[in-house]
Amino acid sequence: MVLTRTSRKTRSAAFFGAAALVAALLPAASASATVSNGGGRGHRPSCPASPAPTHGPGLKILDIAETAKQQYGLNSVILRVTQGKRNLLTTALGESMTGVPATTDMHFRTGSVGIAYMGIILLQLAQEGAVDLDDPISRWLPQVPHSSEITLRMLADSTSGLHDYVIDPVFAAELEAQPFKFWTESELLAFPFSHPLWYTPGTNWSYSHANFVLLGQALAKITGKPLGELLRERVLNPLHLDNTAINAKPPIPGPVLHAFTAERGTYEESTYWNPSWTTAHGAILTQNICDLATSAWGVGSGALLSPASYRVQLDPGTVGLGDPSACPPGICRLNTEAAHYGIGIQVINTWIVQNPSFSGYFAVQAYLPSRHLSIAVSTTDGPATTPNTNYAQTIATSIAAYLAPNHPLGT
Numbered sequence: 001m002v003l004t005r006t007s008r009k010t011r012s013a014a015f016f017g018a019a020a021l022v023a024a025l026l027p028a029a030s031a032s033a034t035v036s037n038g039g040g041r042g043h044r045p046s047c048p049a050s051p052a053p054t055h056g057p058g059l060k061i062l063d064i065a066e067t068a069k070q071q072y073g074l075n076s077v078i079l080r081v082t083q084g085k086r087n088l089l090t091t092a093l094g095e096s097m098t099g100v101p102a103t104t105d106m107h108f109r110t111g112s113v114g115i116a117y118m119g120i121i122l123l124q125l126a127q128e129g130a131v132d133l134d135d136p137i138s139r140w141l142p143q144v145p146h147s148s149e150i151t152l153r154m155l156a157d158s159t160s161g162l163h164d165y166v167i168d169p170v171f172a173a174e175l176e177a178q179p180f181k182f183w184t185e186s187e188l189l190a191f192p193f194s195h196p197l198w199y200t201p202g203t204n205w206s207y208s209h210a211n212f213v214l215l216g217q218a219l220a221k222i223t224g225k226p227l228g229e230l231l232r233e234r235v236l237n238p239l240h241l242d243n244t245a246i247n248a249k250p251p252i253p254g255p256v257l258h259a260f261t262a263e264r265g266t267y268e269e270s271t272y273w274n275p276s277w278t279t280a281h282g283a284i285l286t287q288n289i290c291d292l293a294t295s296a297w298g299v300g301s302g303a304l305l306s307p308a309s310y311r312v313q314l315d316p317g318t319v320g321l322g323d324p325s326a327c328p329p330g331i332c333r334l335n336t337e338a339a340h341y342g343i344g345i346q347v348i349n350t351w352i353v354q355n356p357s358f359s360g361y362f363a364v365q366a367y368l369p370s371r372h373l374s375i376a377v378s379t380t381d382g383p384a385t386t387p388n389t390n391y392a393q394t395i396a397t398s399i400a401a402y403l404a405p406n407h408p409l410g411t
Helices: 020-025 056-072 113-127 152-156 169-177 185-193 209-223 227-236 289-300 307-314 391-403
Strands: 074-083 086-097 285-287 339-341 346-348 351-354 361-368 373-381
Touching: 056 074, 056 086, 056 391, 074 289, 074 391, 086 289, 113 152, 113 209, 113 227, 113 285, 113 289, 113 307, 113 351, 152 209, 169 185, 185 209, 209 227, 285 289, 289 351, 289 361, 289 373, 361 391, 373 391
Parallel strands: none
Antiparallel strands: 074 086, 074 373, 339 346, 346 351, 351 361, 361 373
């Protein structure tokens, strides 16, 4: 969800496709990990690759990744799969650019993962008594249309009724023409604010990037701190996500995994297209695969939340909500026990998921609490790859089917 560019012609956000103690519980890298996928001579990677597997789960996971890379014509597949503290496989296949091998410590865009982090921060503030999830956002954002009807919960679980600017044809046309443009949050919000609500807030479900731009603004107003600072203090530092960077502008910390896409009709590099439109400024991220796997665990296990807040994260009241017939086709969706949206995360057959996509960059983080399984996959498109398809999700779904067949990572 989020950071999803389906078609440049008709955009729609994908639906179903989640300190000391934390440090002690962090999934550990394999003690026998090698540096074969970590860079050149003398380089000590931040995220070392596993030894080449010869048997067991690692070999099967590697086969799944290699098969998908060939089948879908992908430039690269980078993945990390852990179970508890056991590293089943961390590896990189293919190339970043022609003649430049992909490595496990390369950084790539994972913007919508920041939405899960904003949800965690909101729940932390609620459990601290600083806010109530059902407070109207008019307390902090009185200028927002319908702010007295929309609550913090409705922003975080996407039930506000606000239009999604990503599917606005005027926005889509300008983004198509100017992929390097920097978008301010005010420019982005002007699109949904120019439309009536799809429905009375809280009575239906529809995905809207505007919800999370506003949530970021609300969190900053509530705390008096910039959103990026909140993410670092409350999520990145406690989880030791040292290779996660925040930037609403194009630069990516090195080593960089380069991306290419044919979504504008010509296969072209998209690494430094501007990500400022994707979510709240202060929550637009790049990560490496080890941080993404740790993030999957940190978000999916509730490591940063109380047990009560964790339960709300997984179901804030969305299960059973959603009437597609009450909205234009493709806008509203039914949330079921098996597949529903929580607070900034998706729940799919008890997997807690985020699956960011951005112009040739595709990724997924997924965590299955009952099996302590963490799956993180990143892919980049090759010249023959079907554009706007998250093959990282496809690969993760196949890995999940192998490791946890009773919990499919798909609907």
